[in-house]
Structure formats: C-alpha cells, structure tokens
Amino acid sequence: MSKQDSILKEMDNLFPNPKCELNYSKDYELLLAVMLSAQTTDKRVNMVTGPLFSQFDTLDKLSKLSISEIENHIKSIGMYKQKAKHFKSIVSSLVEIGGYVPNDREILLKMNGVGRKTVNVVLSNLYNEPCIAVDTHVNRVSKRLGLALMDDDVLEVENKLMKEFPKDKWSKLHHQLVLFGRYKCKAVNPECESCNLKDFCRDVHEYEKKA
Numbered sequence: 001m002s003k004q005d006s007i008l009k010e011m012d013n014l015f016p017n018p019k020c021e022l023n024y025s026k027d028y029e030l031l032l033a034v035m036l037s038a039q040t041t042d043k044r045v046n047m048v049t050g051p052l053f054s055q056f057d058t059l060d061k062l063s064k065l066s067i068s069e070i071e072n073h074i075k076s077i078g079m080y081k082q083k084a085k086h087f088k089s090i091v092s093s094l095v096e097i098g099g100y101v102p103n104d105r106e107i108l109l110k111m112n113g114v115g116r117k118t119v120n121v122v123l124s125n126l127y128n129e130p131c132i133a134v135d136t137h138v139n140r141v142s143k144r145l146g147l148a149l150m151d152d153d154v155l156e157v158e159n160k161l162m163k164e165f166p167k168d169k170w171s172k173l174h175h176q177l178v179l180f181g182r183y184k185c186k187a188v189n190p191e192c193e194s195c196n197l198k199d200f201c202r203d204v205h206e207y208e209k210k211a
C-alpha cells in the first residue's frame with residue numbers, strides 16, 4: 001500500500017466522520033468564527049461566539065455593534081482588538097453583498113481578515129468545495145509525515161497535499177489532519193508510541209529517543 005493510501009486509511013480509522021469543531025448555525029457565523037480562530041483554539045472561540053451569536057442572532061443585529069462592543073464580547077481571545085475591527089468589516093461587507101456568504105473565493109479574499117485558510121475552511125464546509133486548508137496542525141503533521149518539506153510555506157504545503165491526494169478526499173482529509181494534529185500528533189508530546197504512521201514519520205526519532 002502506498003504511503004498516501006496508508007495515511008488515508010489511518011485517518012479514516014481514527015476519524016471516520018470528521019467535522020469542523022467551531023460551533024455555528026448560520027453561514028456568516030462560520031466565516032466570523034474561522035476569522036476569530038487565528039492563533040487561538042476552537043474551544044476558546046466557541047466560548048465567545050456562543051453567547052455573542054445567541055444574543056445577536058441576525059447579521060442586521062451584529063451590524064449595529066460598534067468595534068468597542070465587539071471587543072468587549074471577544075476580549076478573552078488573542079488579538080481581539082484587531083479581530084474586532086475585522087469582525088465589523090466582514091459583517092459590513094456581508095450586509096453590502098446581500099447578507100450571505102458567497103461561494104466565491106475572490107469576493108471572500110477581499111474581505112478584511114479573510115485569508116486563504118479561512119476561505120478554504122468556509123468553502124469546504126458551506127459549499128462542499130474540494131479544499132485543503134492548511135492551519136498550524138495540518139502544516140505540522142504534513143511536515144512530520146514527509147508530505148512537505150520543513151521550510152515549505154503554507155501555500156507550498158497546500159499545493160503538495162493537493163498533488164499527493166485525490167481531489168475527492170481533500171475536504172475530509174483536511175478535517176482529519178486537523179483532528180490528528182490536535183489530539184494525537186500534538187505539537188508537544190505527540191502520542192508516537194501508539195501511532196500507526198510512525199514508519200513514515202520524520203519526527204518519530206524523538207519518540208524513539210525517549211523510549
């Protein structure tokens with residue numbers, strides 16, 4: 001079995017039904033939550049978006065919040081001042097284009113605070129578009145498993161993953177690699193001893209050194 005097939009098989013074994021761990025019930029809530037999730041955990045984002053989206057349950061209500069009011073709601077997460085500005089700007093952009101998140105990469109990328117990773121997560125979850133969003137987990141796991149070079153930037157990692165795996169696997173694999181990085185192949189103290197992918201791993205020697 002090829003390395004790629006082994007990885008896909010193990011991901012299906014570990015995470016047969018992976019999904020985004022950010023809570024949302026509306027398309028714009030996902031876009032805002034993904035923007036807020038930069039440099040922080042999904043859990044922490046859910047803690048602020050839960051009360052915020054419940055109290056202001058329409059785009060119209062969110063659009064009436066000032067930047068300082070948004071700051072007050074999200075101040076427990078990192079970079080909240082900058083994120084509050086992006087939040088306000090994204091909500092205004094969405095209101096301007098009709099109040100929905102378009103299936104249009106170019107329009108989304110023009111919004112403040114919305115980068116390639118955010119667009120990939122949003123299009124994949126809302127529109128089932130084949131995408132591989134490279135966040136910190138996908139980046140680390142891809143490099144450990146030799147799917148990318150250590151000094152590749154996130155775009156290079158994304159391109160290599162898209163080349164290595166069939167298109168119909170991309171979205172699911174993205175979620176699986178995020179979960180694998182979050183819960184097993186962690187940045188610190190990865191669970192190498194029980195990892196079925198250690199034959200392919202560049203970092204397994206760290207585990208062997210400790211063993």
Ligand code: SF4
Nearest residue numbers: 185190192195198201
């Ligand atoms: S052996 Fe360890 S570092 Fe390598 S992929 Fe598995 S969990 Fe990650």
